[in-house]
Amino acid sequence: MTKTYDLTVIGGGPGGYTAALQAAERGRKVALIEEDFLGGTCLNRGCIPSKTLLKHAEVIESIEKAKSWGIETGDLVLSFDKMRKRKDDVIEKLRGGIAFLLKQGKIDVYNGRGTAVTKHRIEIEKQDGAESIETKELIIATGSSPAIPPIPGLKDIQFDTSDTIFDIPDIPASVVIIGGGVIGLELACIFQSLQSKVTIIEAAPSIIPQEDEEASKLLERELKKKGIHIAKKTTVTEVTESEGIKAVHASDDKGETHIFTAERLLVCVGRRPSVSAVSQLDLQLDGPFIKVNDKMQTSVEGVYAVGDVAGGYQLAHAAMAEAAVAVSNICGVSEKMNADIMPRCIYTLPEVASVGLTEKEAKAKGLNVRAERFDLAASGKALAAGEQTGFIKLVYDTAYGEVIGATMVGPHVTEMISEASSFMYLEGTAEEMAKMIHPHPTISEGFYEAALDIVSKLRK
Numbered sequence: 001m002t003k004t005y006d007l008t009v010i011g012g013g014p015g016g017y018t019a020a021l022q023a024a025e026r027g028r029k030v031a032l033i034e035e036d037f038l039g040g041t042c043l044n045r046g047c048i049p050s051k052t053l054l055k056h057a058e059v060i061e062s063i064e065k066a067k068s069w070g071i072e073t074g075d076l077v078l079s080f081d082k083m084r085k086r087k088d089d090v091i092e093k094l095r096g097g098i099a100f101l102l103k104q105g106k107i108d109v110y111n112g113r114g115t116a117v118t119k120h121r122i123e124i125e126k127q128d129g130a131e132s133i134e135t136k137e138l139i140i141a142t143g144s145s146p147a148i149p150p151i152p153g154l155k156d157i158q159f160d161t162s163d164t165i166f167d168i169p170d171i172p173a174s175v176v177i178i179g180g181g182v183i184g185l186e187l188a189c190i191f192q193s194l195q196s197k198v199t200i201i202e203a204a205p206s207i208i209p210q211e212d213e214e215a216s217k218l219l220e221r222e223l224k225k226k227g228i229h230i231a232k233k234t235t236v237t238e239v240t241e242s243e244g245i246k247a248v249h250a251s252d253d254k255g256e257t258h259i260f261t262a263e264r265l266l267v268c269v270g271r272r273p274s275v276s277a278v279s280q281l282d283l284q285l286d287g288p289f290i291k292v293n294d295k296m297q298t299s300v301e302g303v304y305a306v307g308d309v310a311g312g313y314q315l316a317h318a319a320m321a322e323a324a325v326a327v328s329n330i331c332g333v334s335e336k337m338n339a340d341i342m343p344r345c346i347y348t349l350p351e352v353a354s355v356g357l358t359e360k361e362a363k364a365k366g367l368n369v370r371a372e373r374f375d376l377a378a379s380g381k382a383l384a385a386g387e388q389t390g391f392i393k394l395v396y397d398t399a400y401g402e403v404i405g406a407t408m409v410g411p412h413v414t415e416m417i418s419e420a421s422s423f424m425y426l427e428g429t430a431e432e433m434a435k436m437i438h439p440h441p442t443i444s445e446g447f448y449e450a451a452l453d454i455v456s457k458l459r460k
Contacts, residue, residue: 003108005031005135007135007330008114009030009031011033011140012032012098013319014316015141015322015323018319019139019306021102022323023327023330024106028330030105031122032107032110033110035112035113037095038095039095043098045163045166047316049166050166051347052087056083060194078171078195087166112125116140116281119138119303120136120138137302139330140290140303140304141305142274143273143307145271146270146271148267152239154239157240159267165264171196172262174196176262177200177268178269179268180201184268185208185219185346188348189226192228199230200230201248206232207219211344211352219409226349231258234251234252234258235250237250246264247261272288274308292310295326295337307319313344321339343421353414354408355417355421356403356420369397369404370457372451372454373392373393373450374393374446374449376392379441380441381441382410387410390410390411391408392413393450394450402429403420403428404424408446430450430455431458433447
């Protein structure tokens with residue numbers, strides 16, 4: 001007898017398991033279909049493995065820095081096998097946690113490839129055969145996969161993407177990374193700390209071009225100090241391989257040609273949505289993505305899409321927020337997705353975190369805004385920790401001092417950006433931020449210092 005569910009979710013990543021858990025909590029009978037491991041790209045091949053190894057990079061950097069503080073450890077010995085084991089242990093523990101929550105929520109989990117034959121009938125291809133289930137509502141959370149650019153010669157050589165790089169057997173002597181976006185920069189920091197020679201090739205005029213210009217310039221400067229070579233305004237024209245060494249042929253904006261060589265070639269030029277599971281539904285697309293409205297509804301009634309497959313911010317927390325909106329609407333509670341206050345985090349060394357509008361974006365919208373910046377070089381805690389590179393910048397409207405954006409560069413700023421998000425969500429002003437007592441000494445009191453300066457200027 002065919003099983004019938006109130007809701008079926010295809011995809012077990014952050015958007016998928018969040019949707020399943022929230023719907024079950026509201027009393028719905030839920031099925032979750034995942035063809036690979038629970039947790040999706042974020043847990044298995046993205047956020048978690050990269051942040052685990054970035055913690056290793058942070059420790060290595062601290063050990064090197066401590067030598068000038070009178071703390072000497074002798075020669076540093078790196079065991080990549082132990083690093084990979086710790087990374088795998090973290091992933092396994094989190095996978096188990098998700099599985100436990102799904103079981104606790106009495107959600108039926110199918111390990112197989114789900115295909116929507118109609119919006120109500122889902123075929124599941126499993127290792128032990130095929131199965132069909134019926135569903136009243138459907139959420140597509142099938143995620144994305146690394147985009148592979150049509151570079152001549154690329155298909156003929158061995159190269160890595162973010163899907164494969166975390167399982168390489170040893171530390172390469174050198175790495176060339178095509179793409180200076182978030183993923184490429186985080187991986188560059190990992191390999192630089194492991195003493196690999198790292199080169200980043202970026203076609204755009206700057207790294208992380210979507211973020212604040214001062215943040216981009218500061219991060220680039222710090223990465224170059226670490227010995228990472230960054231080739232901007234440079235386009236890859238061909239790749240070749242000889243005796244295990246990759247050669248990346250490129251030309252810059254002046255027409256000059258370059259050849260970058262390395263043991264490993266890592267391609268990080270974005271991601272493409274995985275839409276094959278719903279190809280039979282004739283859903284309306286927005287470019288390569290499934291088109292959704294602000295309720296996460298697709299063009300087919302009763303079918304929703306969340307996460308990378310729906311475009312927007314390709315972030316795990318964005319997918320989880322979208323999942324919550326979709327489930328609310330499925331359960332009869334009207335809710336709309338608002339991505340205006342979406343924190344964006346880059347876990348490089350130093351970290352970069354932002355939320356809302358940059359000063360440039362706000363002015364382009366015709367808003368009357370100013371920005372105030374507090375440099376961490378004036379922070380007692382940052383100086384004591386030897387981490388004084390960075391700043392906290394607040395963008396505010398000149399009429400009321402309402403905070404409409406924030407950018408931070410420095411240590412642990414990805415943990416602090418939620419303070420700015422909270423103020424923006426509650427439509428808080430710089431005056432209110434200046435009245436809020438911040439503990440001293442902390443790096444977070446940079447918010448207070450910037451807010452004080454804003455209040456002073458607004459009074460004049």
